[in-house]
Amino acid sequence: MSSTTRGFVGRHTAAERDPRLPPGQYDAHRDFPVLSAEVTPELAPADWSFRIDGLVDRPRAWDWEQARELPRETYDGPIHCVTSWSKLSTDFTGIALDTFLAEVAPRSSATHAVAYSHTGYTTNLTLADLTGGRAWIAFDFEGAPLTPAHGGPARLLVPHLYFWKSVKWIAGLRLLDHDEPGFWEVNGYHHRGDPWAEERYSGD
C-alpha cells in the first residue's frame, strides 16, 4: 500500500516499532499534547455537574461532591489521538461509567449515546463502547487534578477509541436508540474511531 520514500530513515526500524502502537501512530512518550477546537473554559469543580438522561428509567445528575463519593478506579493503559500521537502509559483516576449507568437504569432500547461537554462539544458512542469497564469519568492525571486544558475538572475517558471521543469538561450522556453524529463526526471524522482499525475519517 505505502511506497518507499527516498532517503527516509525512521526513528526505529519496522521490527523495533512498539507493538502497542496502533497503525500510523507514534509514541509521544512524556508529552501530552492538547487538542481542542475551542477556548479552554474556566470551569470550577463547584460549577461542574454530570447528567445521564434519555432512554433511562431514572435520569439524574451528580454534582462534584456526589460524583467524588463514588468508588474510584485507575486506568494506566494507552491513549491514542487521531492526530497520530499515542501515550502508551498513562495514570488516570476516575469513576467507571458502569457505576453511573447502574444508578440510572438504561432501558433495553438504548443502543447509543451522545456525550456532551459543558461547552456544547458533542460526540457519538455506542453504549457497548461505554460499558464493560472500558469508560470512565476521569478527574485526576498522574495523581494531580486534570488541568483545564486536558478537560478538568472532569473528562470522559474512553481509551480504546481515538481521544476525540473522550469529551473534555464532560457534562452529560444522553442515551438514544440510534446513532447521532457529534461535532467532529459531522466534520468528516469517523463515527466510531477504533485506532486499531485506523478509523480516522469518514469512509475509513
Added chain:
Amino acid sequence: MTEATVATAGTASGAAGSGAPPIPAFAAPGRAAPSLRGKVDWQPATVVEVRRETPNAVTVRLALPVWHAHVAGQHYMLRLTAADGYTAQRHYSVGSAPDDEGHVEFTVDRVPGGEVSGFVHDVARVGDVLEVRGPLGGFFAWPGDRPALLVAGGSGLVPLMAMVRHRRRRRSTVPLRLVACARTPQDLLYAGELAPLPGEEHTVLYSRAAPAGYPHPVGRLDARAIAPHAAAVLADERYEVFVCGSTGFAEHAGRLLTAAGVPTSRIRVERFG
C-alpha cells in the same frame, strides 16, 4: 463552493423525549463544508519546490494527481515510508491559497529529533514522491465570506496565511485582521507578504527581539496589543476569530480575547501539540 451550515447534535434533545434539557450547541458550530465527501485516499505527491522561509522553517510545494481545493485553514496528513516498511505520518496545515490548482504547500518547522520534519528539512528535494491525504478538517476553516481576525503564534501562521492569500487571490474586500507573533524578525514566516493591503490590518509582534525603534514592545502578546482587534470584532457581529499556535500560545491568546469581551462562540482554535 457550496457552504453548508452544519448543525451538531441538536436533534438529540428531541429524540430523548420530553423532560430532558437541550444539549447546548457547540461553541462555534462548523459551517465550512465538510471536506471529506466520501473517502479521501492516500496518494503520491511530487515535490516541485523546497523553499527556505526562516532558519527553522522550509516550505515544500507538492503536485497532487488528485486535487480538491481546500478551504483555507485545512490540513493534510503526510506519510513517509522507510525501506523496511516503517512509516511515520504527521498532520500539516496548508499554507497556500485554495486557488492553486493541482498543488498544495506546507511550511514545516524543524522539530528537534523530529523524524518527519527532519526529513523535510534535510533530505527532501525536487522530484521526491511523498504520500499525502487530504484536505482534512472542516472546522478550522475560513471560506472567505465574512470578516476574520487571525491570531498566530510562530508556525501557527501557516493556516492563517492561507486565509490571507485566499483573500488576496480572490481580490476580496472582506475585512481581515492579522496578529502575527514571532520570536525575532528572522523567525517571522512570510515576512515579505506581511505588509497590509487595503482592507487588512496587521500587527506583527516580537517576543524576544525587535528592530530598533519598533513601534510595539518586545514581549508576550498582551491585552494592549489585542485591544484594537478585539474592539473591531465586537463592533461587527460577522467577525470570526481564528487562533493558531502552540498550546501555550493558544491558551494565552484565548484568555486575552475572552477577557477583552470576545464571546468564545466566535473563536476557533487550532493547537500545534
